[in-house]
Amino acid sequence: MNRSHQHPFVAYTPPRVPIGEGLRRGAEYLDELERRRSVRWFSDDPVPLEAIQLAVSAANTAPSGAHHQPWTFVATDDPEIKRGVRMAAEEEERKFYQERELPEWHSALARLETDEHKEFLEVAPWLVVAFAQKHTPQPDGSLRKNYYVSESVGIACGFFIAALHRMGLATLTHTPNPMAFLTKVLDRPRTERPYILFPVGYPADDCEVPELTRKPLDEALIVRPARRS
């Protein structure tokens, strides 16, 4: 190979996985992900910080626009902060559920039976908020512009959710609307905005989830085979 680079490159030559073994691993991974559900009833059993560190380390491997990694995950197990988050979230949600005229939203959400009560924000041992950095402050005080911020942080959050699931932990992709209050409560700079609020813990012993099905593969994947002449 005789490529010339202006910047440092290193070899990336992971061992080739034979396709039989690859498919077996793929099916195993799918089987595990199929068992994941979003949870709204958590146990208050403790979860060690190490589990959060592992899940955020997994998130931190996500691809991102220009490799700017435009995310910050803020984790807290402080009962006072969790209470503050719950109070503020419930206030916003009360407006959503009681005051706003959103019949379409309300009927789309009916089968989830969600309401303005967000007990899980206090019961779950950890709250982790993913923040998206539109700009990232640099050591010299300047601001670096980031690219594809929403895509990048979304992918990182996907890795985060999968890592938690792998550890037997549950979460919910909670997006109280609006969630600007999290910037204040968690003392974050104005260069980033709250993206998703994740309560993290074990499902409660009597946890239930709505009976939902996933859409069939032939709706999720359209294959256009090569035309044979």
Ligand code: IYR
């Ligand atoms: N943010 C509200 C409403 C809500 C919206 C969607 I889209 C959901 O999938 C679930 C809930 C709430 O958290 O209750």
